[in-house]
Amino acid sequence: MYHTEVTINEKFAFSKPSIASNSLGFERLECLFACLSAVKSWFEIWFQFPSSVYPSFNFLIFAQLVRCVIIINRLCVLDEPDWDKSLVDATANLSDIIDRLIASLREGGEYQVKTFGDDSFLQMAGIVEWVKAKHNDMLTPDLVTTMNMMGHSTDRGTNGQGDFIDDAWIRDILESWDYGLASAY
Numbered sequence: 400m401y402h403t404e405v406t407i408n409e410k411f412a413f414s415k416p417s418i419a420s421n422s423l424g425f426e427r428l429e430c431l432f433a434c435l436s437a438v439k440s441w442f443e444i445w446f447q448f449p450s451s452v453y454p455s456f457n458f459l460i461f462a463q464l465v466r467c468v469i470i471i472n473r474l475c476v477l478d479e480p481d482w483d484k485s486l487v488d489a490t491a492n493l494s495d496i497i498d499r500l501i502a503s504l505r506e507g508g509e510y511q512v513k514t515f516g517d518d519s520f521l522q523m524a525g526i527v528e529w530v531k532a533k534h535n536d537m538l539t540p541d542l543v544t545t546m547n548m549m550g551h552s553t554d555r556g557t558n559g560q561g562d563f564i565d566d567a568w569i570r571d572i573l574e575s576w577d578y579g580l581a582s583a584y
Contacts, residue, residue: 404437405470413473428481435474438467439491446499450507453520461523464500468527471496472534497531 412430445464474487487493501524508520 405434405441405467409434409470413477431474431477431482432486434470435487435490438471438474441467442491442496442500446503450503450520451510453504453507454511454515454517468493468497468500468530472530475534493534494531497527497534501527501531 409430412427412434441463471487471491471493474482475484475493477484504520504524504527508518508522508524511517511520
């Protein structure tokens with residue numbers, strides 16, 4: 400349900416207005432906020448699942464997860480005069496979401512290794528750590544310092560798994576929504 404809401408709103412929310420203006424317009428702001436609220440709700444549901452059920456999720460669920468991370472990242476870095484980035488941070492803090500996601504993927508990965516002998520979720524946790532590092536690289540040094548002082552983790556470690564972007568499958572996922580993320584990273 401929330402993924403559908405994101406899909407409906409993101410097209411208009413991230414489109415450039417056809418008339419030059421210094422204002423986003425109320426409708427576009429409403430779509431941006433609807434995307435933010437839907438992504439927040441999507442992650443609230445994700446974190447209710449025990450990590451032991453992750454292996455039973457189909458590919459579409461993980462595609463939605465990637466898309467939600469991309470959308471929240473876009474909302475965090477959207478440079479528009481009327482868009483309040485601090486609202487994004489207060490509503491759905493990307494750093495906190497990623498930290499929780501890494502922890503749950505590691506937990507799911509440990510279960511998967513014990514049960515099935517497969518470490519794909521541990522690899523996925525490494526990918527998410529890499530995304531976090533790239534997001535932190537986009538932040539200004541002053542903001543990183545402030546986040547560290549407030550207790551938000553901004554470490555840039557990837558546990559040696561930063562070379563995943565050379566994987567064709569991952570590149571296809573990151574480029575499939577044409578946000579330029581794979582080429583930007």
